[in-house]
Amino acid sequence: MPGQLLSSVADGIVVAAILSVAxxxxxxxxxxxxxxxxxxxxVMTIGGFTAYLLEAARVNPxxxxxxxxxxxxxxxxxxxxxxxxxxxxxxxxxxxxxxxTLGMSLVIDYxxxxxxxxxxxSYTVLQAAPVHLGSIVLTPVQVGIVILAIVILVVAEAALxxxxxxxxxxxxxxxxxxxxxxxxxxxxxxxxxxxxSGFLCGLAGVVYIISTxxxxxxxxxxxxxLIIAAAILGGVGSLKGAVGASLVIGIVTEVVAGLGAGGYSxxxxxxxxxxxxxxxxxxxxxxxxxxxLVL
Amino acid sequence: MSAAGxxxxxxxxTDREGTSAKPENQGQPVLVAKDVVVDYGGVHAVNxxxxxxxxxxxxxxxxxNGAGKSSxxxxxxxxxxxxxxxxxxxxxxxxxxxxHQRARLGLARTFQTTSxxxxxxxxENLVTAAEGDTGSSLKAVVLHPxxxxxxxxxxxxxxxxxxERFEMTQVANLYGGELSGGQRRLVEIMRCLMRRPKVLLLDxxxxxxxxxxTGKLISDLRGISRDGLAIVVVEHAMEVVRKLCDRVMVMxxxxxxxxxxxxxxxxxxxxxxxxxx
Amino acid sequence: xxxxxxxxxxxxxxxAVDLLSGIALNLQFGYAGVVNFGYIVFQAVGAxxxxxxxxxxxxxxxxxxxxxxxxxxxxxxxxxxxxxxxALLSLLVGLxxxxxxxxxxxxxxxLIVSLIALQVVSADVPLxxxxxxxxxxxxxxxxxxxxxxxxxxxxxxxxxLVVVAVVFVGVSWLSRSPWGRSLRAMRDNQGAxxxxxxxxxxxxxxxxxxxxxxxxxxxxxxVEYIGAWSPGAWGYAETFVIFTAIFVGGVGNYRGVVxxxxxxxxxxxxxPRFLPAIGYPGLTASLEWVVIGLAWMLCIFFRPRGxxxxxxxxxxxxxxxxxxALQPEAAPR
Ligand SMILES: Nc1ncnc2c1ncn2[C@@H]1O[C@H](COP(=O)(O)OP(=O)(O)OP(=O)(O)O)[C@@H](O)[C@H]1O
Ligand SMILES: [Mg+2]
Numbered sequence: 076m077p078g079q080l081l082s083s084v085a086d087g088i089v090v091a092a093i094l095s096v097a098x099x100x101x102x103x104x105x106x107x108x109x110x111x112x113x114x115x116x117x118v119m120t121i122g123g124f125t126a127y128l129l130e131a132a133r134v135n136p137x138x139x140x141x142x143x144x145x146x147x148x149x150x151x152x153x154x155x156x157x158x159x160x161x162x163x164x165x166x167x168x169x170x171x172x173x174x175x176t177l178g179m180s181l182v183i184d185y186x187x188x189x190x191x192x193x194x195x196x197s198y199t200v201l202q203a204a205p206v207h208l209g210s211i212v213l214t215p216v217q218v219g220i221v222i223l224a225i226v227i228l229v230v231a232e233a234a235l236x237x238x239x240x241x242x243x244x245x246x247x248x249x250x251x252x253x254x255x256x257x258x259x260x261x262x263x264x265x266x267x268x269x270x271x272s273g274f275l276c277g278l279a280g281v282v283y284i285i286s287t288x289x290x291x292x293x294x295x296x297x298x299x300x301l302i303i304a305a306a307i308l309g310g311v312g313s314l315k316g317a318v319g320a321s322l323v324i325g326i327v328t329e330v331v332a333g334l335g336a337g338g339y340s341x342x343x344x345x346x347x348x349x350x351x352x353x354x355x356x357x358x359x360x361x362x363x364x365x366x367x368l369v370l
Numbered sequence: 371m372s373a374a375g376x377x378x379x380x381x382x383x384t385d386r387e388g389t390s391a392k393p394e395n396q397g398q399p400v401l402v403a404k405d406v407v408v409d410y411g412g413v414h415a416v417n418x419x420x421x422x423x424x425x426x427x428x429x430x431x432x433x434x435n436g437a438g439k440s441s442x443x444x445x446x447x448x449x450x451x452x453x454x455x456x457x458x459x460x461x462x463x464x465x466x467x468x469x470h471q472r473a474r475l476g477l478a479r480t481f482q483t484t485s486x487x488x489x490x491x492x493x494e495n496l497v498t499a500a501e502g503d504t505g506s507s508l509k510a511v512v513l514h515p516x517x518x519x520x521x522x523x524x525x526x527x528x529x530x531x532x533x534e535r536f537e538m539t540q541v542a543n544l545y546g547g548e549l550s551g552g553q554r555r556l557v558e559i560m561r562c563l564m565r566r567p568k569v570l571l572l573d574x575x576x577x578x579x580x581x582x583x584t585g586k587l588i589s590d591l592r593g594i595s596r597d598g599l600a601i602v603v604v605e606h607a608m609e610v611v612r613k614l615c616d617r618v619m620v621m622x623x624x625x626x627x628x629x630x631x632x633x634x635x636x637x638x639x640x641x642x643x644x645x646x647x
Numbered sequence: 648x649x650x651x652x653x654x655x656x657x658x659x660x661x662x663a664v665d666l667l668s669g670i671a672l673n674l675q676f677g678y679a680g681v682v683n684f685g686y687i688v689f690q691a692v693g694a695x696x697x698x699x700x701x702x703x704x705x706x707x708x709x710x711x712x713x714x715x716x717x718x719x720x721x722x723x724x725x726x727x728x729x730x731x732x733x734a735l736l737s738l739l740v741g742l743x744x745x746x747x748x749x750x751x752x753x754x755x756x757x758l759i760v761s762l763i764a765l766q767v768v769s770a771d772v773p774l775x776x777x778x779x780x781x782x783x784x785x786x787x788x789x790x791x792x793x794x795x796x797x798x799x800x801x802x803x804x805x806x807x808l809v810v811v812a813v814v815f816v817g818v819s820w821l822s823r824s825p826w827g828r829s830l831r832a833m834r835d836n837q838g839a840x841x842x843x844x845x846x847x848x849x850x851x852x853x854x855x856x857x858x859x860x861x862x863x864x865x866x867x868x869x870v871e872y873i874g875a876w877s878p879g880a881w882g883y884a885e886t887f888v889i890f891t892a893i894f895v896g897g898v899g900n901y902r903g904v905v906x907x908x909x910x911x912x913x914x915x916x917x918x919p920r921f922l923p924a925i926g927y928p929g930l931t932a933s934l935e936w937v938v939i940g941l942a943w944m945l946c947i948f949f950r951p952r953g954x955x956x957x958x959x960x961x962x963x964x965x966x967x968x969x970x971x972a973l974q975p976e977a978a979p980r
Binding site for chain 3: 447449468469470473474478479481485486487488489490491493494495497498499501506507508510511512518522526527530539542543545546558561565
Binding site: 111113158161162165167169170171172173174175177178179180181182184185186188189192193296297299300303304307339341342345348349352 | 682684743746748750751752754755756758759762763766767770771884887927929930933934936937939940941943944947948
């Protein structure tokens with residue numbers, strides 16, 4: 076039993092690593108723009124399919140990983156600049172913006188369904204013999220994913236702390252009008268944020284399908300609830316928080332699955348979000364209806 | 371319908387202005403706040419502010435931008451949680467109550483940013499405000515349709531009275547969102563009066579109101595107040611404060627720095643320095 | 648009965664079911680401003696409950712379908728159970744999701760509820776037979792007269808139109824009442840509405856539960872006609888078809904909802920069946936969803952008030968006042 080638990084925890088850390096890549100992107104984006112972006116999952120799917128197509132064209136899988144991230148970045152910028160900004164111009168409210176992203180998600184998901192002929196495609200790259208560490212069984216690629224997540228966290232935190240753009244981003248997230256009047260070009264900050272969060276999103280899509288070994292049009296949609304849960308649980312805008320929350324969610328879901336309740340593993344992750352919403356009202360309640368959109 | 375039940379003597383109609391007999395509740399404090407603190411994530415926007423307003427009295431709150439005036443009103447109305455302190459309304463301890471519960475005890479307020487119901491006509495704005503308590507509950511509507519309809523009729527005529535008083539009958543059928551800024555302010559005040567409140571909190575009510583109406587509004591408000599209503603008004607226009615308020619309280623940086631009659635306060639050195647700095 | 652007759656009857660029944668959804672969502676969204684992105688879950692629970700309480704006791708794990716709560720309830724208990732199930736689930740979900748939470752969080756949580764519920768029901772076979780769903784559901788009202796829904800689709804059509812008419816009249820009456828007015832006040836400005844003595848939490852919960860009850864009823868009505876229900880029937884996107892219908896027809900106007908439901912889920916989603924098939928099977932369906940998504944986005948962009956917008960209450964100064972003076976008339980444009 077402890078062995079079983081240990082291996083569930085190890086699996087949980089792998090799930091957490093995948094989740095945290097996505098959640099860092101999501102929380103970065105949400106923290107700055109205040110748009111609760113429900114098309115995030117769809118962009119993940121775009122990243123995943125990009126990697127799948129590249130693999131079919133026999134491109135190196137590592138390059139595929141990077142290009143999948145790039146596809147996510149491009150898609151996010153196109154949606155952010157091309158769509159959301161147009162809505163912001165029409166003074167669409169913060170809440171309506173979420174409905175817009177939902178529409179984008181429908182359009183993307185079902186376009187992919189149409190193009191992919193509603194099939195599931197298998198994606199088996201970078202697979203290698205698993206390594207046994209006592210009761211823990213991990214594949215090298217899983218270890219790689221965990222390392223990747225840690226590297227991203229460190230790099231992103233450092234970028235936020237020490238680069239000029241990072242500082243500008245944090246300032247804009249806290250007080251956009253003040254930042255603007257201090258001479259920060261918020262437009263550029265937002266653009267960079269779209270790029271970075273979109274890259275993480277696409278990357279997460281690829282990492283996710285490497286781990287599940289298949290991709291279809293629902294790939295990102297089904298992962299989205301956990302991403303939102305992690306971002307809210309970790310405190311919107313906090314990378315470390317997102318990673319910590321991903322760990323909690325990842326381990327809980329895998330332990331539940333390890334107990335033989337596979338169908339309920341996502342529910343367990345969601346239950347955590349519910350508990351947070353109930354117990355940490357300060358995190359989500361209060362009069363933040365009047366937060367402004369930054370686009 | 372707590373406010374309406376006993377509210378006949380609080381009728382908005384100021385035709386009683388001439389009556390010399392004051393209501394018997396005159397002079398009793400109806401709204402008492404003690405050491406109210408409002409915190410926004412560590413910063414004390416309101417720091418141990420107290421007040422006591424009696425029926426028939428108009429209290430003005432003035433102070434520079436960001437002094438915490440609106441936050442204090444929000445603590446009184448229940449829109450923000452006070453971190454500490456007590457608030458009592460007409461003898462009830464209300465510090466822990468939600469805004470609608472305080473409203474049902476006779477507190478009405480307007481907001482600094484206009485808050486008309488934008489896709490309802492002015493007329494509906496007024497009627498809804500007065501129905502706000504239990505008259506519009508699902509239970510009342512379904513189980514007592516006749517009583518509800520009757521009450522609605524009363525409110526309709528009351529609404530016309532109020533509209534006439536404010537020269538707004540022409541816009542009765544316009545949506546709240548179709549009004550000018552000043553008209554929106556008036557709608558908010560009318561909405562409050564429809565409720566026949568015991569305490570009225572006004573946050574900068576005169577912004578955007580035309581000069582000839584300002585004077586009229588001041589005398590109206592004073593008239594209503596004499597009928598036994600306690601009014602707390604936040605206002606920047608000194609002329610309005612001077613004419614309207616019996617007492618004035620000055621806030622700066624979340625604290626009360628002076629209080630007294632307008633003349634007393636105007637001569638206070640700390641007040642002058644607070645405004646100059 | 649001709650295939651055409653059968654087809655038209657089926658369309659009318661779908662129309663009735665979607666109209667119930669439209670009414671519920673218009674009450675919640677158009678009047679109260681509550682955005683229920685998980686609407687379809689409450690319809691689904693009604694359908695499942697109506698199915699299991701008419702299918703009889705479950706035959707257990709070995710049989711071709713297994714489920715909980717199996718029973719043989721007679722009419723009208725089947726539909727009452729479906730309605731109650733929708734209301735009860737709404738109450739539960741509403742109690743945690745309708746707290747004083749940011750509206751976008753709230754909507755996202757409801758969407759998540761929709762996604763998760765689908766996963767759970769698909770995976771949990773003992774509950775409602777997992778992703779295969781339930782089949783063989785009968786029509787208890789018809790059984791009283793010895794007919795089945797497939798034998799007499801016109802009877803079923805009449806029955807479902809009667810149900811929807813009753814709900815239509817009831818809900819539009821409620822919406823015009825002072826209660827409906829306080830919903831609109833809450834929609835327009837929550838802060839001011841609560842400062843006017845309206846209990847926002849309670850009002851939101853009320854519309855949520857009433858809408859959920861209607862959703863449950865619509866699910867029961869649908870499943871007793873088509874005879875089967877499975878996760879394929881209630882993807883999260885179904886909710887947005889109805890939302891789009893309301894946007895097109897007219898937010899806050901029940902006649903507009905009728906029109907919108909006729910145009911979007913019935914005509915738009917059914918017409919392609921008559922067109923020659925393009926591409927591989929299923930392509931049309933995918934493209935329809937893309938169009939729904941685009942329509943949805945355009946609706947928010949242009950903020951139309953729909954073909955039949957919310958009607959303005961028109962009052963005339965005293966003297967001309969009669970009882971019923973607070974009924975809306977067509978807006979002078
Ligand atoms: N929701 C909020 N969250 C955080 N801080 C707030 C919030 N509302 C107000 N504050 C801060 O509290 C302080 C007092 O604000 P308040 O609105 O009460 O001032 P005020 O006296 O009404 O000013 P004005 O005359 O400009 O209306 C200000 O420093 C403001 O920045
Ligand atoms: Mg203020």
